[in-house]
Amino acid sequence: MKPTKKFxxxxxxxxxxSELNKKIKKCDKCGLIETRINALCGEGNLKAKLMLIAQAPxxxxxxQGRMFIGPSGKVLDKLLENAQINRKEIYMTNLVKCTLPKNRKPKQDEIEICCKYLEQEIALINPGFLVPLGFYVTKYIFEKYSxxxxxxxxxxxxxxxxxxNDNRKVFPLTHPAALLYNDSFKDIVKKNYKKLKILSFTCKWYNCCPLKWFYEKGKLDRKWIELYCQGDWESCVRFQMEERYEYHPDNMLPDGTIDEKMRI
Ligand code: SF4
Ligand code: SF4
Structure with missing residues (x-):
């Protein structure tokens, strides 16, 4: 049987x-080679919608040369379980592929050299959502995508x-390790991780929503579809009103404002 194009x-x-991972494993491009045991490659579903990006192993x-297997991995697993997300659904990787001595912050030159691998992973996996975990990774992703x-x-x-921005959807989250040191903001972190499930699906009302019609007729900017209908639909005011059986006009935008230009 002839293999399909998709296959x-x-x-x-x-x-x-696998070629990229071979390069990462052998990489000696920065000083972190001196202190690492393993350079970590990304792991997970190559067709993932969500790519979680941590700082470093x-x-x-x-x-052990595996992603998230220590204490922060246990926290991540609980957060994912609470969000009803299986590790097999996502792709996980690091900004810097080698461990940082004494968990220090990554140096700018280490990021600049190592991020080339992450860039290739993003290009190859092409996930719907980049999920940077923690301050430094989010800062890098925000800079990269302006x-x-x-x-x-x-x-x-x-x-x-x-x-x-730039056709990239980014959903920053707190790094799970942060809860090991301070769990006072556990509830908000749990709530934010739960959104990963929301992002995994298109809004259930999309096919019959007037905004789909407006978009297809060129009367609505694609950003509304990306950010809400195929993004965080739970935050859409229309969705919330629909769930409460409340009237809302066809030309109401997902943020609750009315667009007078939109007329059927
Ligand atoms: S941190 Fe990145 S650039 Fe530095 S040695 Fe490891 S894989 Fe290579
Ligand atoms: S506009 Fe709101 S209710 Fe309509 S499909 Fe998009 S997210 Fe759902």
Whole structure:
């Protein structure tokens, strides 16, 4: 039987990722080679909609050469379980592929050299959503895709909020390891991770929603579809009103404002 085109594309992707992973495993491009045991490759579903990007491997990950197997991995598993997400559904990788001595923050030159691998992973997997975990990874992703910059203090304000730029959807989250040191914000972190499930599906009302019609007729900017209908539909005001059986006009946007230009 002749392989289908889709199957051929998938095989090519597997081959390219495996070539990339071989390069990562042998990499000696920065000083972190001195202190690492294993350079960690990404793991998971090559067709994933969600790509979780952590900062760098921890001690256990470095020893065993696997993603998220130490204490922060246990926290991640609980957060994913609570969100009803299986590790097999997602792709996980690191910004810096080798462990950082004493868990220090990554240096700018280490990020600049190592991020080339992440860029290739993003291009190959092409996930619907990039999910940077923690401040440094989010800062890198925001810079790369020209999102507004933010300070350390402002980081918690952008976690759990979907943003879109350059056709890239980014959903920053708190790194699970943060809960090992301070679990006072556990509830908000759990709530934000639960959104990963929301992002995995298109809104159930999409096929009969007037906004789909407006979009297909060129009367609605694609950003509304990306950010809400095929993104965080739970935050859509129309969706919330629909669920409460409340009247809402056809020209109401997902943020609740009325667009007078939209007329059927
Ligand atoms: S951190 Fe990245 S660039 Fe540095 S040695 Fe490891 S894989 Fe290579
Ligand atoms: S506009 Fe809102 S209710 Fe309509 S499909 Fe999009 S998310 Fe769902």
């Amino acid at each position: 051929g594309v998938q095989i090519k992707k597997i081959m390219k990722i 921890g001690e256990n990950e470095d020893k 999102f507004p910059q933010f300070s350390r203090k402002e980081f918690h304000e952008i976690t759990g909020k979907l943003v879109l």
